[in-house]
Amino acid sequence: MLLSYRCIYSVLLTTIASIMVVLSSSASQSSLLPTVRKCGGANSAMGSSAHTMAMNLAAYGLLENRISTLEAPRKTHWSKKFLAKREATPHTAPYVVSIQMMTPDQGLVHYCAGTVINEHWILTAAHCLNSPQTVENSVIVAGSHDIHDHRGEAANIQMRHIDYYVRHELYLGGVNPYDIALIYIKRPLVFDEYVQPAMLPEQDAHPEGYGTLYGWGNVSMTAVPNYPHKLQEANMPILDMELCEQILARSGLQLHETNLCTGPLTGGVSICTADSGGPLIQQCCEDSFEQGNIVIGIVSWGKMPCGQKNAPSVFVRVSAFTDWIHQVISSATHIM
Known part of the structure; x- marks a missing residue:
């Protein structure tokens, strides 16, 4: 039972991190005004509803991964290569935040990023906020360079709960346009050398x-x-x-x-x-x-x-x- 539980959350984390979402449970909103969604509530704790969400996302993810390969050669053996990214000089991008979800066995796990634009608002992608249940169990981590080094960076890090969020009203999910959203945090960020707006x-x-x-x-x-x-x-x-x-x-x-x-x-x-x-x-x-x-x-x-x-x-x-x-x-x- 424990192994099954961990497997479900492993699939969940892989799925919510995906940048190419082909299926979406979100329908088109009829209103042309931004919809403000409030996070939290009496049933915000992870329970049976989170278990169901994980199963649904896992089903979506299997199909998504099959579709998103697109032109990738089906029979080609991909060699072990890495993208030409490099470690940034610590704290030279103080406007970048990590969006992390609390999990039962691994603690906080990164799945999306965002950009600080003022002390209360974070800019991110709408598809990062597809699931209200995931958002309710997520936090904004600002001022971090090494997201695994909680002790060494404790003095730099500012963590905030997501209080509200607004996804663009024309976003339909998946690879559609208007994939933009704003996150609101009631408790303002304190700007210093580790946290700054873009x-x-x-x-x-x-x-x-x-x-x-x-x-x-x-x-x-x-x-x-x-x-x-x-x-x-x-x-x-x-x-x-x-x-x-x-x-x-x-x-x-x-x-x-x-x-x-x-x-x-x-x-x-x-x-x-x-x-x-x-x-x-x-x-x-x-x-x-x-x-x-x-x-x-x-x-x-x-x-x-x-x-x-x-x-x-x-x-x-x-x-x-x-x-x-x-x-x-x-x-x-x-x-x-």
Whole structure:
């Protein structure tokens, strides 16, 4: 019974970390206004409902993993390779947070990332918040570099419960567009050298050049995952949208005007499982201005195994939603 219980949660954690969700239990919302969801309640403890959720997610995950391989050669033996990510210099990205779920046997386990935009709000992907039950048992961990080093980083870490969250009302689940969400924490973050906010881009700006990906996502290019416990970074070139659209169309996938694509198309560098919700960052500005870090993208979806050739990484283009973010923060704060 104990072995079965652990297996269920192992599958659950693998599934909720996936960046390419093909099936979703969320239906389209009829209202065009943001829906604020409150977390917690009398039945928020993990119990039989969490057990049922794990079984459902496991069933979804099996089908998802079969579909998400897409163009990956079915009979090719994948050699043991790793993505060209590198450990970030500790605390040089103080706006990146780990979203972790409490499990009965492993404690807190990372499954998504997010970006601090002010002391109360975290920017992430909508698919990271697909399950209200998972969210209720999750926490935001800010100020951490090594997410396994709870003792050594105890003085740096700020942990917060998720009090409310808002997913974009047009997000339909899976690889659909509008994969953006905001998390609200009542107890504000305290900004210091370990925790700082990132800047939002101007509405409708179209970034060019390179961006830097940050996250604790899978670094394996094989079917066997390898999750680092220290924050990783990777420089990624921003792709021409028309080129990216043509490449993805070969796999029957559609790109939306609110998406952002990165390469390289030569393979070896990409987003991967558990990078979900994390940021793609560009530094601003000219030498005469105060330097800041702009979150230009949110990790949304990509192909598995990770790092294939001609397999762009797909982000939410944050500048398509800058006004939406400000509207949610302004309107939601008044009703909380």
